[in-house]
Amino acid sequence: MKRALVLVDLQNDFMPSGRLPVPKGDEVLPIAQELMRGFELVVATQDWHPPDHLSFAAQHPGKQPGETIELEGLAQVLWPEHCVQGSPGAELAGGLDFGPVKAIFRKGTDRNVDSYSAFFGNGRRQTTGLQFFLSGLGATEVYVLGLALDYCVKATALDARALGFETRVFRAACRAVNACAGDDERALEEMSAAGIEIR
Numbered sequence: 001m002k003r004a005l006v007l008v009d010l011q012n013d014f015m016p017s018g019r020l021p022v023p024k025g026d027e028v029l030p031i032a033q034e035l036m037r038g039f040e041l042v043v044a045t046q047d048w049h050p051p052d053h054l055s056f057a058a059q060h061p062g063k064q065p066g067e068t069i070e071l072e073g074l075a076q077v078l079w080p081e082h083c084v085q086g087s088p089g090a091e092l093a094g095g096l097d098f099g100p101v102k103a104i105f106r107k108g109t110d111r112n113v114d115s116y117s118a119f120f121g122n123g124r125r126q127t128t129g130l131q132f133f134l135s136g137l138g139a140t141e142v143y144v145l146g147l148a149l150d151y152c153v154k155a156t157a158l159d160a161r162a163l164g165f166e167t168r169v170f171r172a173a174c175r176a177v178n179a180c181a182g183d184d185e186r187a188l189e190e191m192s193a194a195g196i197e198i199r
C-alpha cells in the first residue's frame with residue numbers, strides 16, 4: 001500500500017487576504033506542513049484560471065458572485081475573480097514550505113470549464129492526469145486536505161474514491177466556504193456516505 005497526500009488549492013487567493021477568502025483558510029497551513037512530513041508522495045493542486053474564466057461573475061453582465069448559471073450544460077456557481085494564471089493570488093500560499101511537493105496539477109485552465117476536483121474538470125470531460133500520476137507511482141491510498149472543504153476538497157475526495165483509491169480526508173486541515181450554513185457538515189456526510197474516511 002502506498003499513500004499519497006493531495007494538497008488542494010493552498011493558494012494566496014483563498015487565504016484571508018486573498019480575492020476569494022475561505023474563512024480561516026490560513027489555519028490549515030501549519031497543519032498541512034506537519035502532515036506533509038508523514039508522506040513520501042505529496043502533490044498539490046493549483047486553481048489556475050485565464051483572466052476571462054467563465055466561473056468569474058464579472059464575465060456575466062448583471063450577475064453577482066454566488067449566483068448560479070448554466071455553463072456548457074452544467075450548473076456553475078459564479079465566483080469573484082481569483083487565481084488568475086501568473087498572478088500573486090494564484091501562487092501557492094506564502095509561508096508554507098512546498099519543498100516536499102513532487103508535482104503540481106493545475107486545474108480550471110480552460111475558459112469554459114471550471115474544475116473543483118484535482119482529477120477532472122467539472123462534468124469529467126477533461127482529466128488533469130493526477131489519476132495516472134498517482135497510480136503510475138503505485139499509490140493506492142489518497143489523503144486529502146485543503147480548501148475549500150465544501151467544493152474542491154469534496155470533489156477531489158469523491159473522485160479519488162470513485163477511481164478506486166482508499167480515500168481519507170484530514171478534517172482539521174480543511175476549511176469550508178459555507179455559502180449556506182451547514183455546507184461543511186453536508187459535505188462531510190456526502191463523503192462519508194461514499195466510503196471516504198474522515199479523520
Ligand SMILES: [Zn+2]
Pocket residue numbers: 047048049055082083108
Ligand atoms: Zn476557481
